[in-house]
Amino acid sequence: MTTPLRLGIAGLGTVGVGVVKIVRQKANLLAERTGRPVVITAVSARSRDKDRGVNLSDYAWEDDPVALAKRDDVDVFVELMGGHDGPAKDATEAALAAGKDVVTANKAMLAHFGQELAIAAEDAGRVIRFEAAVAGGIPVIKALTEGLAGNQVSRVMGVMNGTCNYILTRMQDSGLPYEDVFQEASDLGYLEADPNLDVGGIDAGHKLALLSSIAFGTQVNFDGVELEGIQRISIEDIHQAAELGYKIKLLGVAQMTGRGLEQRMSPCLVPEDSPLGQLKGGTNMVVIEGDAVEQIVLRGPGAGEGPTASAVMGDVCDIARGFRLATFGAPAQGLQKAKVAQSNSPAPYYLHLTLEDKPGALAKIATVLGDNGVSIDRMRQTRHNNTNAPVLIVTHKTTRAALDLAVTAMKDTGVMVNDPVALRIETV
């Protein structure tokens, strides 16, 4: 089999350039490993004249990614433009309709339109591969769909937004407040154009929805992800959690329960000596739990030219080798919509309250918790120098529903200075 596999690359940002470099520099290695040459025939990007540090003169240029997607000399359309709809989606659809396989790093597009694109791929007898869309260089899609194919997966968890993990780690290390570290991250260029995609948990939520679909064999459902960002995490919460033996992480958890599929992306406390607790900076981690394999932990860089291009090339090599896998690991026509379950699996919770410093305030809160069936594991009022008293409570296992009722009732006690911070303590 010496027919070359011909790539058309749309999008020549960091990742696109990384892919071009690998294809150019490792032609022999790729041919040896896949049994056929892997070549680029055409590229497309917004600006033709920009110097990207790689030689593009061998490749045909298309201003329009849709035109690129349809070219006769392209076998695989590599979509690295981004954007959940618009040109990326148009070009992906055009590529499939024209009988091309698609490799993409576009988590937003697949989180929103994964099911319809998977159907389109299936109808066209083509594949969509998206290892680069989740957890950067970590081959987690492959691990879940292939390596662990003999497992019934029970839970998938992950820290999958490097920027949020950078911010939380940096707050802990520096003692600086959220706002300062957010600004640092912004100055360093770590944030998306719309920072809410990062700190609001949306980007990580996209990734969780994709992992969920694969893990549980259900239609991707981003709307079913309960999202909570890290914007309300204070340096005090980080310090208090540390004193209790925990780290705060923006953690995605998808688990199948008797009530349906729970998907949540939210700041959680995890034990500081667990693999998730030890994760620092921009590194990503995914934890997979299956009935046979027990628990697998995968750790690696979540972004960047090399790691993301590595993931794209893994997909490209699979296609070159003739490995053809349904987009979400099983035929799209057969995927069911998961019943969405409110995230209510019991867990201990961390509560950070600010009370007016007057007699009986703490008693009122304790009573409200008890009345709502939330029992207290540990409670402490920390030192303070003003009229407000910070109170920390770790509950025994409870449901989010019971906790929310208790929190609502707390607001009627007249002793709360502001809304409490309530963070799940995830068992990992």
Add this chain to the structure above:
Amino acid sequence: MTTPLRLGIAGLGTVGVGVVKIVRQKANLLAERTGRPVVITAVSARSRDKDRGVNLSDYAWEDDPVALAKRDDVDVFVELMGGHDGPAKDATEAALAAGKDVVTANKAMLAHFGQELAIAAEDAGRVIRFEAAVAGGIPVIKALTEGLAGNQVSRVMGVMNGTCNYILTRMQDSGLPYEDVFQEASDLGYLEADPNLDVGGIDAGHKLALLSSIAFGTQVNFDGVELEGIQRISIEDIHQAAELGYKIKLLGVAQMTGRGLEQRMSPCLVPEDSPLGQLKGGTNMVVIEGDAVEQIVLRGPGAGEGPTASAVMGDVCDIARGFRLATFGAPAQGLQKAKVAQSNSPAPYYLHLTLEDKPGALAKIATVLGDNGVSIDRMRQTRHNNTNAPVLIVTHKTTRAALDLAVTAMKDTGVMVNDPVALRIETV
């Protein structure tokens, strides 16, 4: 494609039974994921009458694994007998010759005969898959050969013998000496019939040789692995390493250098706050470093019914899906013998010496080190109550060759009570 994939399983120990359970219990899931039924048609083991807790009555029985391997109603020969030659190898060869694919968990057989078996598979147009042979449930072979196919790998490291890691962790936690913990492990049934396979590093060395071949595209060469077991690690070494901020692990390292391929399996010091340093008990970990992906860390159970059966089933599902990959990731005929390099990459070393407690002893040792170009980073003589003085030295980066010369010269000083313990401090 609804033709069933028919398995013949040779070996019904823990792993074999685990595979039978998955195939029986997850028929629908496997069919959905792979697009075809996966069934067992025949089995073979030493004793037919043993109660294994699974119903085998649906399957043909063969006393002879070679006969099983040749059966017309078997598509994939699943070799779970073990033993580096003998029946396992005979049956594997018979299966390939009869046009069957092979899935095996047999690291010893592949470490010794991997190249010739890969050639036999290639000649027969068949595949050998062996995810279960390395690091139990962790899909590391898949990650290396497929997910990271776009990378030039520079180094692969791993803790791949759960028993050794259990022993070292237990020594640290309990403060018990090696001999006691070895006996505990033996009583718990953690050790191979020949314990030297575990504590001598041979089993882990087999796994390293397989990873090496895949990572660097060379012929598997177990004889090129420098082996050193954990038998000489004392509780004092573990405590001293801990005080210096390190853990002692039986660590395999394969790296390509300008001088050739270094492969070593030996007790090393790793920083206690690194993922490797934090690994406890029977868990395995593999660290892969590639030019594009930077560093990926994979962690999971290294043995046991479920995890190992999970790895076997990952391979079976790949075959059911029609994924056909060369045994070591690239055509066997094209694999070169790696130039074997003595393990000499510079590193700091930990030295534990026992000196006669007399004036000038320490000075003699320091002089010998200096004369051989080994410079001292830290040195201390620990408290002692007898006539021998324990001395700990951490060197600056040096080569093993220089260190060995220094150690040889030390023995001529007349102040050494016994052979020093010299452990590499691996940069991870």
